[in-house]
Amino acid sequence: MNRKPLSMVVAAALALLAGSCKPDLATGKVDVNWNNSEQSASFVLENKGNLSAAAFDIHIVLTEAGASGPEIVCAVRSGGLAAGEKLDIRNLSLRHLLGEENDCGRRIAGAAIVVDPRNEVPESDESNNRQAVNLFPISVPCEEMARFENLDAQIEYAPVSHIASGGVRFAIEALGPEGGAATVRRNLSVGHGQLLCLNNVWLQPKLYTPVRYIAFDAAAAGPAYLEINGDAGPGPFNDAAAIDGSTIGGVSASVSSDGAGPGSWCFEGEIYSFKVGGRELAVDNMVFWPPQTKNYETSNRSLIRANRP
Ligand SMILES: [Ca+2]
Ligand SMILES: [Ca+2]
Secondary structure, three states: OOOOOHHHHHHHHHHHHHHHOOOOEEEEEEEEEEOOOOEEEEEEEEEOOOOOEOOEEEEEEEEEHHHOOOOEEEEEEEOOEOOOOEEEEEEEEOHHHOOHHHHHHOOEEEEEEEEOOOOOOOOOOOOOOEEEEEOOOOOOOOOOEEOOOOOOOOOEEOOOEEEEEOOEEEEEEEOOOOOOEEEEEEOOOOOOOEEEEEEOEEEEEOOOOOEEEEEEEEEEOOOEEEEEOOEOOOOOEOOHHHHOOOEEOOEEEEEOOOOOOOEEEEEEEEEOOEEEEEOOEEEEEEEEEOOHHHHHHHHHHHHHHHHOO
């Protein structure tokens, strides 16, 4: 009887196992909200392999039409993924990628979710790590966006304080008799970089001219308060979902998050005054439309034209 030595069989089996015993990171369903009121991505990643994957990067790459400029990348780090485990990322804000340096994102034509772009994790299948979606061009006023990156970290602004970010001035006022503070924080799953965490305070942008539209990234771990054109609407609101669809001071509100998760809060209508407050409310990336200085420049220009002989 002709039998292979046992050691040869074991070696062959081990070689086979070494090939298949690897993690396999893969992108699942990808949903990119890219419109005037919201710029965010939701997606599911999965480790389809039979070994756990160590830490890796996730890139959301925005590509421009004609690909003239450098790629615009939002990077997120994952601590790792066990075999068979899924990572569900919801409403990851891309709003901070809007900037004058990339024409405020007006030429963006596509987005791609790329898992492990630096190839830190050896995988059994390296071909399923990227998924691209087409996007329609949008027009978002990003020239005046309060990103709160200019504020000193860990500072607590007690009421009444005055701050400025992105050319917009804000007042921080007490919400109720307890006082409270607005704290500069970072590394939360809402917005990007630094943000403002409102604990028992109002945040009030100073509107020198009425605006048609205000939007920002937010997450509320408790009741939220709004006061638009002097009206509190049906507030206080138990959570973000309760705000969605309401009318406050003649202004319609829409919120993309449910419960305490991060999302985009948008307010559309003739807005003369605006206040947002909360017990534990994180806000970032506030945009105002039309931008107040822009509005002033435009009316100034038309005045010059009108005076020409
Ligand atoms: Ca893979
Ligand atoms: Ca920020």
